[in-house]
Amino acid sequence: MSDFLRDYLTVGIFGLTGVALVGLLLGLGSVLRPTRAQPQKYINYESGVDPVGTGWGQSNVRYYVFALLFVMFDVEAVFIFPFATRVDAYGWFGVIEMGIFIFILALGLLYAWKKKVLRWL
């Protein structure tokens, strides 16, 4: 196995170990803790009164435009990263190219701003 893949394997093992430790702690807790069931304990908390309706009521999420902007900018950011590691190699050509790229990006943000979608209402 190459070093490259082995590093990612290590990350995977790291994650699994973390999950195992959390499981261990929760398991230890389930051995130690008491269980005295009373139906009142299992009612959802709603400031001390009986809950109204279901907990999964519909509500206005408000930020789908933000989410769209985020997806766009995040993908753009992924394009900036490889360029950022090679700034020296490209010199002024790269600066101008990336300047145009970021300018268009900023233009998109400015358009959203002028369209007043950057308001959380």
Added chain:
Amino acid sequence: MISLSVLGVELAYWQVTSLRVLGVLVAVVLPAGAFVYLFLFKMMSFMQSRLGPMEAGPFGSMQLLAEVGKFLQKEDIVPERADRRLFFIAPYIVLASTFLLFSVMPFGPDVYFTNLDTGIFLALGLSSVSVIGILIAGWASANKYSLIGGIRAAGQLIAYELPMVLAVVGVVIQAGTLNLQGIVAAQHQGEIFGFSGIGNPFLLTQFVAFGVFLVATQAELTQTPFDMPVAESEIVTGYMTEYSGLRFLLFFIGEFATAGAFAAIAATLFLGGWALPFVSLDDNSMNFIGPLVLFAKMLMVGFLIFWARFTFPRFREDQLQAFAWKYLIPIALINILVTMILKVAF
């Protein structure tokens, strides 16, 4: 497949790695966590003119143990309406995301778990996984406060992930690599306009990025002044409302641990990581001193994060979004442009 023999027993690579991870977690991360916990609690107490934990051990040094001991004995209450399976999964996702952040950190010239060429990129990706756990926790609780808290947390993440990523781009341009060891080396060997006395901790040349990064960190950690997802006066404790006992403690510790992890990343990116000025990077002694240096720098950044936490009042939700999109992102973009031009010009 590399295998090692320990005490005459042949171990496969995954076994060796698991043992290493476990060893480090138990021997290093837990005491370090206890220390950070105590340091922060004492700090916040002194800022608020009180003593803080004093009962458990000398000056309350065993406070974390006492807390865990207490929470271990607490009854586990799962609301009957909750989506049980998701309810149980959520803390695992949050904690695993935090653990994984430490897997890419370099602690010394030879002290690291992975030396990935995409180190900082992976760290940024892993850090945003935890919000999935938070969203799951909010949804699975079947509680209105929890749901609002979870949705707020997701909205906050999508607003502040970007300034953070864009701030890191400035550092990457200066270092010319995504590898965290490479970034440490670039700071140690760098020079500021020809002066190479103390290297170039990117704090000095990327102070704008450092500011943006810290603010975004604050928001990603849902710390005051960006703690709308857990705003106790509006939505009780947000996504944690229905969690009790040990599961609540896991979220609580996860919050502190993530603060520590982000502080360590900021220390690596901006304060020079484990390296010390005037000491060679290949010096073997750095394998012992390096982790301590990183730890000290991490505490410094942690101090800044918690200082802000205990000083500022909470923003409104719409102010939070406006601040990210109208101020931080344009500032970060300008920072990238300026860094690029200066890097090529000099």
